[in-house]
Amino acid sequence: MRPRETLKYEKDVIDAFRLRKVLTMPEMKSMLHCSIATVSRRLKEWGALSSYNENARYYTLASIAKFNKKGLWKHEGVLFSKHGTLKNTVVHLVQISHRGLSNQELQSILGTSTTSYMAQQKHLEGVKPEKHNRQVVYFSCDDQVYKRQKDSRFPREPTAVKLPPDAISIIILVALLKSPGALPRQLSQILRGDGHQIDADIIDNLFEHHGLKKKPNISE
Structure with missing residues (x-):
């Protein structure tokens, strides 16, 4: 005692x-x-x-301490984290981020520059640094979280619809004029009979592109 x-x-x-x-x-x-x-x-x-x-x-x-939602508290310019050290705090913030965090984003959240500190950290457990457009972005090492963060920060370009060449498009449209109302699968079969190997998917893409796709009859 x-x-x-x-x-x-x-x-x-x-x-x-x-x-x-x-x-x-x-x-x-x-x-x-x-x-x-x-x-x-x-x-x-x-x-x-x-x-x-x-x-x-x-x-x-x-x-x-009166911590905010991210577990941080500021008192007269002095900064504290419920996670303790700056290292633990950075790891936590990166793990819960939606799109990873750059040094600038970390600074905005933490209220202090992390550039020199992070440059000295050769390895932070649970954090994966990557360089993008002259800046380092920190992502989670967890595979699923990493993929979600990368997809959020760098959205993939939508896949371009594959359209047939102009000459093939004309052949398809002429066949449609001869058989109005025919579905892509039916037109593909008709064209095969004429010696044209054109997949139904290509015809469907062409119809979609030109607004020719037949709308389903909701009364059927």
């Missing part, structure tokens, strides 16, 4: 946290009348968090 005097010092620090929200290591060392190592142990016991900016100089208690 700790001496009564020590417990009083600890209560003073907790009260100071409640009043001032954030404290520095020297301030707590002075209030607790102990070594930095002892202060560190107390902070761990209290579940304290260090700031991810200002060189981790400031501390707060998780019970005091």
Whole structure:
């Protein structure tokens, strides 16, 4: 059991946290009348968090911080994350992002530049960096999440409809004039009889392109 005097010092620090929200290591060392190592142990016991900016100089208690939906809290320019370190926070943000995150996007969310920090990180577990258009974008290493993020950031171009050459189009349209109302499959069979190997899918694409596709009869 700790001496009564020590417990009083600890209560003073907790009260100071409640009043001032954030404290520095020297301030707590002075209030607790102990070594930095002892202060560190107390902070761990209290579940304290260090700031991810200002060189981790400031501390707060998780019970005091008012975190936003992304788990971040700002107090008078000092930034904290419920995920602890900047490293853990970046990994979490990348994992939950819809389209991965660039350094600029990370900075916008975190409120501090991450460019130099990320450049020093050779490997962040769970994060896959890729260079796109002169900027690095960070994606999740999870295969399914990665695919979803990539598809969201870089939507695929729609596949172009395959249309027949003009000469074949004329042959198809002439056949349609001779057999009005014929379906693509029927026209394909007719044209095969005339020596033209034209698939029904090609005819269907041509009809779709020119608005000739027969609409289904809802009364049937």
